[in-house]
Amino acid sequence: MTNTRAERVKAVRALSGRSVRQRSGLFLAEGPQCVREAVRFASVRDVYATAAAAERYGAILDDAAARGMRVQLASDEVLAAMSADAQGLVAVVAQESPTLEAVLASGPALVAVLATVRDPGNAGTVIRAADAAGADAVVLTAESVDIFNPKTVRATAGSLFHLPVVTGEQLADAVAALRAAGLAVLAADGAGEHDLDDLLDVAGRAAVAADDPAAVTDAADAVPDLARATAWVFGNEAWGLAPADRELADAVVRVPLRGQAESLNLATAATVCLYASARAQR
Template sequence: MSEVLTERSARVVAARKLTRRSGRDAAGAFLAEGRQSVVEALAVAEPGLVREVFATEAAAAAHRELLSGTRVPVRLVTDRAAASLSETVTPQGLVAVCALADVPAAALVQRPPSLAVALAELADPGNAGTVLRTADACGAGAVVFGAGSADPYNGKAVRSSAGSLFHVDVVRSAPLPELLPALRSAGVTVLAADGQGEVSLADAGPAGLLTGPVLWLFGNEARGLDPELGALADHRVRVPMRGRAESLNLAAAAAICLYATQSAQV
């Protein structure tokens, strides 16, 4: 870690391209910024997941124990170089370059997890990360991002996941119209979250709909779930609301549905 790289250094320039989806897809890598993300990335046993870590001198000193205990190359960078790799107002000066770890959709059909989530045309990367974090907390095995959804490797999504991105299987750009029937044929109960659903979440548990394997399907934050896609589910489930709120935030609805399912599967 003797040489201090600047924002013009070739390695930093190459890493900066990973702030764009086209750059991530081309390089097969993404950036994980901040201590929590870097800790979780380094904790994964899969060889080659973390390619290198960039750290300012201050960050390297603050996280000496973490960085000295890894065999991953650690590159010292200037504050300006670290800022060029960050998408936050106050960069932490610690960024890991990680390999994309997508799982093919077919793998879920071959071995369905007891609990999974599918997101159809999810727009907000922050919601993507929050759903990943919630799914991880509930013991879900996979989060599926349908074609047209936000990239879970977007910087905001990675930060919002707080490291959970490294704990669950991630499927990107999945063809949901083909995947959902295949999962149902494999014995998965597909439940579409829909404010106008014919089944109340309060009744779904007693009716035995939440015992695994279960996949929850959520739609776009503004438009909701496309009716044609929702028709591919076994049931459309609504979250009962007693107050006067027009609807629930997508991430909040996902948390309620996933925790209810987790409780039913214990």
């Protein structure tokens, strides 16, 4: 492909717009890492590559062809017209819409819930962190960013294709469903009454108490157990969780700040909390 004005080139480029993505049910995976993971784990319609990318990332294209995906070589100018962030490779991917009901039916142990998270980079980074920590799913409320936004997809670094990401939920409904499925619901907030380090110190004591009640102090009994199946709720980048949203949780937990930093950004705090639960559960 060499014609930058071809209809197919315009159609691919148009997927950078939300309205086109919604109408078509398609989105873009850009760059070698995202394209590789999309080919391995998602429903890919087409893969476009420059000659240089085809030589460097031939294994990705071979894998795509073996899976029956259409692979098309294109000039550097065509790839640049399709996407400014393609790095020589771009794939057109079909959107998937997992449901919270299906996620809960699988018996999840760790879930991240994003409430009114609107920055694409932050949302994508939390999805990546959840994947790395071994979480079973990510849930985004209806007021949160479009996960198929190109910036969000890039920020996931391929993790979008590794675990179910549920969208469009109302926070109160999601929390109620998660709690009904047996998960503890913890809200992450700088003003939380529980310190994350303190919770790690006593994680798993409740399980010990089942065999030896004397092994657990009253103080340990009174705090959330990170070893339990847990859903973490994270709020907006600028204002965090509203008081009414915090009240939906079983407990509010703060990440301790040992130095002079005033706060942690959303993605960093989410990573710390998810890994704390992952450690306690294992």
